[in-house]
Amino acid sequence: MPGGWTGLILTALVVFLLSDVLLSFFGNGGSTTISYTEFTKQLNSGNITKIYSKGDAIEGTLKDKQPKPDGGKGDYTEFTTQRPAFASDNLWGTLQSQNVEVTARPVVQQRSFLANLLISLAPMLLLIGVWVLIARRMAGGMGGGAFGRKAPPKPVDTSQGERTTFQDVAGIDEVEAELSEVVDFLKNPQAYRRLGAKMPRGVLLSGPPGTGKTLLARAVAGEADVPFFSASASEFIEMIVGVGASRVRELFSEARKVAPAIVFIDEIDTIGRQRGGGGGMGGHDEREQTLNQILTEMDGFSGSEGVIVIAATNRAEVLDPALLRPGRFDRRITVSPPDRAGREQILKIHTRRVPLAEGTDLDTVARTTPGMTGADLANLVNEAALIAVKRKQDAVDQENLSEALEKVQLGAVRPLVMPQEERERTAFHESGHALLGMLQPGADPVRKITIVPRGRALGVTLSTPDTDRYSYTEPYLRGRIIGALGGMAAEQVVYGVVTTGAESDLEQLTTIARSMAGRWGMSDRVGRVTAVPNDSQSPYGLAAAPTTLDAVDEEARRIVAECWEEAVALLHRHRDRLDALAAALLEAETLDEDAAYAAAGLGRS
Numbered sequence: 001m002p003g004g005w006t007g008l009i010l011t012a013l014v015v016f017l018l019s020d021v022l023l024s025f026f027g028n029g030g031s032t033t034i035s036y037t038e039f040t041k042q043l044n045s046g047n048i049t050k051i052y053s054k055g056d057a058i059e060g061t062l063k064d065k066q067p068k069p070d071g072g073k074g075d076y077t078e079f080t081t082q083r084p085a086f087a088s089d090n091l092w093g094t095l096q097s098q099n100v101e102v103t104a105r106p107v108v109q110q111r112s113f114l115a116n117l118l119i120s121l122a123p124m125l126l127l128i129g130v131w132v133l134i135a136r137r138m139a140g141g142m143g144g145g146a147f148g149r150k151a152p153p154k155p156v157d158t159s160q161g162e163r164t165t166f167q168d169v170a171g172i173d174e175v176e177a178e179l180s181e182v183v184d185f186l187k188n189p190q191a192y193r194r195l196g197a198k199m200p201r202g203v204l205l206s207g208p209p210g211t212g213k214t215l216l217a218r219a220v221a222g223e224a225d226v227p228f229f230s231a232s233a234s235e236f237i238e239m240i241v242g243v244g245a246s247r248v249r250e251l252f253s254e255a256r257k258v259a260p261a262i263v264f265i266d267e268i269d270t271i272g273r274q275r276g277g278g279g280g281m282g283g284h285d286e287r288e289q290t291l292n293q294i295l296t297e298m299d300g301f302s303g304s305e306g307v308i309v310i311a312a313t314n315r316a317e318v319l320d321p322a323l324l325r326p327g328r329f330d331r332r333i334t335v336s337p338p339d340r341a342g343r344e345q346i347l348k349i350h351t352r353r354v355p356l357a358e359g360t361d362l363d364t365v366a367r368t369t370p371g372m373t374g375a376d377l378a379n380l381v382n383e384a385a386l387i388a389v390k391r392k393q394d395a396v397d398q399e400n401l402s403e404a405l406e407k408v409q410l411g412a413v414r415p416l417v418m419p420q421e422e423r424e425r426t427a428f429h430e431s432g433h434a435l436l437g438m439l440q441p442g443a444d445p446v447r448k449i450t451i452v453p454r455g456r457a458l459g460v461t462l463s464t465p466d467t468d469r470y471s472y473t474e475p476y477l478r479g480r481i482i483g484a485l486g487g488m489a490a491e492q493v494v495y496g497v498v499t500t501g502a503e504s505d506l507e508q509l510t511t512i513a514r515s516m517a518g519r520w521g522m523s524d525r526v527g528r529v530t531a532v533p534n535d536s537q538s539p540y541g542l543a544a545a546p547t548t549l550d551a552v553d554e555e556a557r558r559i560v561a562e563c564w565e566e567a568v569a570l571l572h573r574h575r576d577r578l579d580a581l582a583a584a585l586l587e588a589e590t591l592d593e594d595a596a597y598a599a600a601g602l603g604r605s
């Protein structure tokens with residue numbers, strides 16, 4: 001706590017400066033101040049046994065006591081006096097001839113003006129120090145209400161006790177891999193500095209609640225063995241404008257003191273929303289100021305200072321674009337709920353300290369918990385342990401786990417586990433996309449298929465080219481449309497009905513088909529003319545006749561219809577591959593490139 005330190009340092013300083021004064025003051029508590037004339041009189045009469053001298057100040061002891069000067073009551077033997085600077089007497093000679101024992105204390109240094117000033121200010125400084133201490137204590141004790149000053153977040157000491165590392169995180173390996181670069185930088189910033197490499201200043205973790213964003217940030221700090229500062233953005237906001245900004249400033253200054261360090265800001269969306277969203281009652285201003293302060297702090301890093309900010313949000317889409325600019329949160333990492341294998345690993349982590357009965361199979365649990373996040377699974381294990389305790393068992397068994405699952409499902413606000421039908425339909429939908437992608441000659445390879453929901457999508461099929469493409473052939477574009485239709489076509493082929501799940505697929509393929517007909521001259525009917533303006537062009541310069549635009553739409557529809565025929569036909573012909581792929585996907589929930597091609601019984605084209 002800085003208050004403590006400031007107080008302590010001030011007190012030490014004051015005590016140090018005062019010590020001279022104190023010593024000379026208390027050291028002659030019973031002594032009498034006499035004139036230098038009186039001193040020489042006593043000296044010459046041989047009545048002084050010993051003196052201490054320090055500079056021109058002299059303390060001494062008399063052989064025989066004398067009445068106090070100036071009519072004071074009683075006698076004295078201990079005295080102090082001051083030798084005038086202009087005295088040209090042979091004091092040393094006299095002292096020797098009188099056999100006076102002389103002890104001199106060194107005058108370390110003539111005190112500077114500053115020291116003198118400090119000494120005169122010392123009592124006040126002491127008071128201020130104490131006051132600061134008390135104020136801090138009180139503010140901390142009051143939990144930092146609107147008027148109390150909140151103690152800045154303390155770093156979690158990662159060197160002691162239990163350190164969170166990547167060992168404690170499972171099921172999100174890709175995210176870990178991305179973050180390990182940050183760890184590497186924190187571990188040895190010099191290597192990066194030497195080569196002039198700049199590290200990201202901010203990493204934004206986005207993903208649904210309970211997917212382990214906080215855990216990951218902690219693990220990064222733990223892996224790198226650096227201090228971890230954590231704050232929730234909502235804590236910054238108070239009714240008084242300016243408090244948030246000053247808290248941010250304090251947080252960052254603490255972190256900089258012990259850099260390299262991690263600053264973790266949770267719920268960044270509470271202050272990082274797009275501006276102009278009509279904030280309520282002054283709270284808006286405060287939010288903006290706080291956000292600006294965070295951005296300023298981040299801009300202030302030279303990048304080699306070694307403070308890395310990790311922010312987390314459940315809703316990346318509402319964030320102010322200013323936050324995402326280069327030099328700010330320019331690394332964005334999506335944290336998704338785990339797939340089956342991931343869930344099993346997470347269950348393993350959370351049962352590390354829970355004795356499991358013989359024959360307990362965590363894979364079975366993983367299979368029955370699609371849709372659950374890491375936090376849900378941790379909760380599940382805990383519930384199972386509670387049930388086992390209640391039954392006085394010495395270990396948690398399979399039955400406890402399934403009972404716990406029922407219990408948490410019932411108590412959950414949202415459905416925790418994805419319904420099986422939904423999963424199956426999603427598996428066929430994604431398999432349709434993927435299979436048709438694989439079957440198109442010259443199409444981009446399928447890299448990954450997943451039925452783990454991401455954002456609004458129930459599943460994702462990812463295809464990317466091996467190398468950058470700069471132009472597209474007509475067959476390639478048709479292949480893209482066929483692939484995009486694959487999801488809906490698979491639903492049609494397998495279930496005979498389609499769902500609303502293909503909305504974004506249709507948007508995507510409509511853009512391609514329209515562009516083919518209206519921009520790229522791939523329709524004889526429209527001709528080799530531009531009818532649909534490129535987004536960046538003004539629509540006025542290129543306004544086509546309404547009849548031309550009608551033709552573009554009709555041609556786009558024709559192209560898509562042809563592609564639909566082909567998609568459905570291909571899926572019928574390769575129904576066995578479709579079923580095999582969907583089954584593999586239901587089983588594993590996520591398939592990488594090799595597993596996907598293998599499951600479909602296809603080689604990579």
Ligand SMILES: Nc1ncnc2c1ncn2[C@@H]1O[C@H](COP(=O)(O)OP(=O)(O)OP(=O)(O)O)[C@@H](O)[C@H]1O
Pocket residue numbers: 168169170171172208209210211212213214215216266312313314346349373374375376378
């Ligand atoms: N991938 C994971 N591996 C292991 N444990 C996990 C994982 N994800 C979540 N957990 C468990 O769930 C707990 C809560 O996760 P955490 O608070 O990190 O989630 P979060 O994404 O930050 O959630 P929120 O958005 O609600 O803040 C963790 O402390 C951990 O016990």
Ligand SMILES: [Zn+2]
Pocket residue numbers: 429433487488501502505
């Ligand atoms: Zn789709």
